[in-house]
Amino acid sequence: MPERSETSRPVPFRGGGFHYVPRKAVPWIGFVLVLTLWQALCSFGVISPLFLPSPEAIGVALWRLSESGAIFSHLGWSLQRILAGWAIGTAAGLLVGLTMGIFSAARSLGLPFVSALFPIPKIALLPLLILWFGIGEPSKIAVIALGVFFPTVISAYTACDSVPRNLIRMGQSFGLSGQTIVSEILLPGAMPGILSGFRISASIALILVVAAEMIGAQHGIGAFILSAGNLMQTDQLLAGVVMLSILGLLISFILGRVETWVLRWR
Amino acid sequence: MEVRIEGVSHRYGGLQALDGISLTVREGETLALIGPSGCGKSTLLGIVGGLLQPSTGKVLLSGKPPADCLNPLTYVFQDFALLPWRTVAENIGLSLMPHGLPANKRQERIAAILVLTGLGEFAAAYPRQLSGGMRQRVGLARALVVRPAVLLLDEPLSALDAQTRELLMEEMLAIWAQQRSTRLYVTHNLDEALRLADRIAVLSRRPGRLREIVEIGVPLSERSKPDAAPALAALHARLWTLIRSEAAEADREVVNA
Numbered sequence A: 001m002p003e004r005s006e007t008s009r010p011v012p013f014r015g016g017g018f019h020y021v022p023r024k025a026v027p028w029i030g031f032v033l034v035l036t037l038w039q040a041l042c043s044f045g046v047i048s049p050l051f052l053p054s055p056e057a058i059g060v061a062l063w064r065l066s067e068s069g070a071i072f073s074h075l076g077w078s079l080q081r082i083l084a085g086w087a088i089g090t091a092a093g094l095l096v097g098l099t100m101g102i103f104s105a106a107r108s109l110g111l112p113f114v115s116a117l118f119p120i121p122k123i124a125l126l127p128l129l130i131l132w133f134g135i136g137e138p139s140k141i142a143v144i145a146l147g148v149f150f151p152t153v154i155s156a157y158t159a160c161d162s163v164p165r166n167l168i169r170m171g172q173s174f175g176l177s178g179q180t181i182v183s184e185i186l187l188p189g190a191m192p193g194i195l196s197g198f199r200i201s202a203s204i205a206l207i208l209v210v211a212a213e214m215i216g217a218q219h220g221i222g223a224f225i226l227s228a229g230n231l232m233q234t235d236q237l238l239a240g241v242v243m244l245s246i247l248g249l250l251i252s253f254i255l256g257r258v259e260t261w262v263l264r265w266r
Numbered sequence B: 001m002e003v004r005i006e007g008v009s010h011r012y013g014g015l016q017a018l019d020g021i022s023l024t025v026r027e028g029e030t031l032a033l034i035g036p037s038g039c040g041k042s043t044l045l046g047i048v049g050g051l052l053q054p055s056t057g058k059v060l061l062s063g064k065p066p067a068d069c070l071n072p073l074t075y076v077f078q079d080f081a082l083l084p085w086r087t088v089a090e091n092i093g094l095s096l097m098p099h100g101l102p103a104n105k106r107q108e109r110i111a112a113i114l115v116l117t118g119l120g121e122f123a124a125a126y127p128r129q130l131s132g133g134m135r136q137r138v139g140l141a142r143a144l145v146v147r148p149a150v151l152l153l154d155e156p157l158s159a160l161d162a163q164t165r166e167l168l169m170e171e172m173l174a175i176w177a178q179q180r181s182t183r184l185y186v187t188h189n190l191d192e193a194l195r196l197a198d199r200i201a202v203l204s205r206r207p208g209r210l211r212e213i214v215e216i217g218v219p220l221s222e223r224s225k226p227d228a229a230p231a232l233a234a235l236h237a238r239l240w241t242l243i244r245s246e247a248a249e250a251d252r253e254v255v256n257a
């Protein structure tokens, strides 16, 4: 009976596939492969070290810079500016954004200003801020604070909007005061949105600190990278870039920790 | 506490949601409010609970306007409306906040209601850790902890599966036998109404009008007994013919919202 044998062939399972399944080893293999290729191209003189230094040369430069402590001093300057600017911008942004989230009148008043000022690349205001505050720290901190302020405002009031209305109606139906509804329902409910706004504003602060330091500073990672470029020390330059990447990873790691702690009810 | 609804109509802009509803919920009874979805049941409950101002008509509690009484109404919601960032005990305590009780009194009240609703071991759990049935028990406990004179229930079992619904119905009947209150129970489920209510008010589709009020002659404690089955089946058939055409038409309505 040939027909029967045809129908009884094994049927493969059809359910799998098209899901992202992380492969543990693959990222490492890829990373090592790229570094090796890069190193090989530099070692065999295919790429001039002035154009792109080898990973080894960047590693050595990083080592020297951390031995002398120079890179940490620059890092310290940048970190200070980021912290001050981000803190001021975030505090002001949350104040304004939450007010706009709670009161309709404040939203109507603030929305046109926010919409008009948000799209301006804040670094364009640095020359003006330098005229106002001088070339020192305050103008750099101010440009970071401004850059952080607007996205924080927007994320704060949209976070208020995203609080489920049924929870607010629940609060009202039980006769809770407006104050209690804000502190017990609105603010905790807005927390996820506010915290994801922090990620955006922190990355903006990092961009702005480098830009501001490249325009007028002796210290800081941005200033260091710029002067290394002027001296054609590309290994030093890239060592600075590596530090920025580490700094960015560190910030997002810390914010991730804060998030899992604050939102531990999820 | 008696709830008297007198000629209540409500409009949302151009949309007439309720049209001249007059009915009385008697002291200590459960009145089921049944009608097709969108007929204005939640709106009516919102008006009784003082969340919405009716376009015309009024609501009287024991013959007085609601403002004269101290927060005598509490709600149970279809979607539970629990705060995910608060534990079960804290969620229940929320409705006590405006009452300004001293802390130890509050804890006592919460502990007692946890036992009554079978939530004793879940006091410290977060809502996400609970099943739907347990979440609605929390919703019920939160409403009961203030010892309301009137309990407003807005399709409290509609988000639950059939078995959980059955369990909760048994439990609500047990609780109501213990706690005196007047209940307005909104549902679109005829079986629920026939199990839990003393009387059933049938609303038409939008704009919601009162079609009929039916008294269920069988006492609550005897509803699940075989003897009561024929009477309940006859009532079910009668109410279903009343609701059927409305439900069918509501179902065919094109939503312009």
Ligand SMILES: Nc1ncnc2c1ncn2[C@@H]1O[C@H](COP(=O)(O)OP(=O)(O)O)[C@@H](O)[C@H]1O
Residues within 6 Å of the ligand: B012, B015, B017, B036, B037, B038, B039, B040, B041, B042, B043, B044, B206, B257
């Ligand atoms: N806030 C609102 N604004 C405008 N229309 C509403 C609002 N709330 C409810 N409605 C409309 O009023 C009608 C009755 O709603 P609702 O009382 O929720 O009905 P039910 O609870 O019986 O399903 C529906 O058509 C609904 O779309």
Ligand SMILES: [Mg+2]
Residues within 6 Å of the ligand: B041, B042, B043, B154, B155
């Ligand atoms: Mg409803």
